[in-house]
Amino acid sequence: MGSTLTMEKAKAAKKLIENHYRAQMKNIQERKERRWLLEKQLASSDVPEEERMSLIKDLEQKETEFMRLKRNRMCVNDFELPSLGDELMVQLCREKKSGNIYAMKKLKKSEMLSKGQAEHVRAERNLVAEVDSHCIVKLYYSFQDAEHLYLIMEYLSGGDMMTLLMREDILTEKVAKFYIAQSVLAVESIHKHNYIHRDIKPDNLLLDKSGHMKLSDFGLCKPLDCATLSTINENESMDDSSRDSMDIDATLPDAGNGHSWRSAREQLQHWQRNRRSLIVHWRHYLKFPEDAKLTFEAKDLICKLLCDVDHQLGTGGAEQIKAHASFKDVEWDKLYEMEAAYKPQVNGELDTQNFMKFDEANNATPSRSGSRPSRM
Structure with a gap:
């Protein structure tokens, strides 16, 4: 009996060691392949x-x-969580050891597998781990348990661009230009690492406490090599979810101005309902009211972004947009060093007032008091 038990323990230990070294060798091989791929891509570039x-x-x-x-094996017990329930995909947390505040993204494994999202999540994790840029929301840790995968992200307390647009209704040309410029840098930074985002919209443009913008939510991102990037299937390249084009309908002069909204939810639903129509049918909907007082350069930029893809500014790279006359006074390498064009109101590290609050009645309120974040 004792001999059999000893044999089983030895067999289990052997299996454990073999699995460990097999995983180690796989990691080493994958690391070599990533370096080889980068060197290959750089060799074929300028x-x-x-x-x-x-x-x-x-x-x-x-x-x-x-x-x-x-x-450094971490688990959910290393973080303090507010009692907000399990329905939130993203919520605030505090690391017990350091006291630092983060945004925890909690993904249910069974749902990821049933919806075929495993590859998207892997791409999301790899992108935020690989791209070291002040334009991208930073990933600090990732770990899992039996039911969930956890991504511990940088928490940006300034809110998202959608909430800002709903509060301000219309941004000044100066503020809009500042955030368009930072958006260009953010998209450029992931393209340099051969990823495309495929979900660029105001909801995924987050502001830190000083007002600087960072790109988030890489759940639909896709890794591409240099060859594939230039030969995307025509149908896919024209699909809303596949192109890194800005959703700017909420900033157009006639996209909400003059309406008296009963609630923020109604305003949000109006924008979401009409977004497709306003981008796709830009020839009909794009108008510049005289009282908008936009400069010629701003109008020209909008027209060159809202046009057929063959003539669209930026199809040849970010430098095309940077070189536009509208950005002639922009110091691109100092955008994240200078004071932001807009300063959000933030009261403490746990403040969530700049994120849309959805109550049980399904009404959205971009409140000025502390509220529970629905997205970060």
Whole structure:
């Protein structure tokens, strides 16, 4: 009896060791493949040698940091969570050890598998882990338990662009230009790593407490190599969910101005209901009222973004947009160092007032008091 038990323990230990080293070898091989792929992509591009070495070094640093995080086994018990229930996909949390505040994204494994979202989640995690940019919401930790996958993200207390648009109704040309410029940098940063976002919209443009914007929600992002990026299927390239084009209908002069909304929910539903019509049928809906007082450059920029894809500004890269006359006074390399064009009201690190609140009656209220975030 004792001999049989000893044999079973030895067999289990052997299996554990074999699985461990098999996983280690797989990680090493995947790490080599990622470096080889990056070197191959850089070799076929016009990137200067100094920048190539910097990108390779940056990848190695990320790989080392990733391995360090894997060794530091974390779980949900390492965080304090407010009692907000299980219905929220994203909620605030505080790391017990450091006291830092984060946004915890909680994904149910069974739903991910049933909806075929596993690859999307993997791409999302890889993107935020790989892209080290002040334009992108940062991922700090990822771990899982039997039922859920957890992503511990940077918490941006300034809210999202949709809430800002609903509060302000119309942004000044100066403020709009500032956030369009930061959006360009954000999209450019993920394109440089050969990903496309496929879900660019005001809801996914978040503001930090100082008012600077970062891109979030990479659940629909897609990794592409350089060859694939230029040969996307024609049907896919024209699909709303596949193109990294800005949803700017909420900022158009006639997209909500002059209406008296009974509730923020009604206003939001109106924008969502008419979004497709306003982008797709821009020839009919795009008008510039005289009292809008837009500069010629701003009108020209809007027209060159809202046009057939063959003539659309930016199809040749971000530099096309940066070179537009509307941005002639923009210092692109200092956008995240200068004071933001808009300063959100933030009262403390746990403040959620800048996110839309949905109560049980299904009414949305972009309130000025502390509220529960529905998205971050």
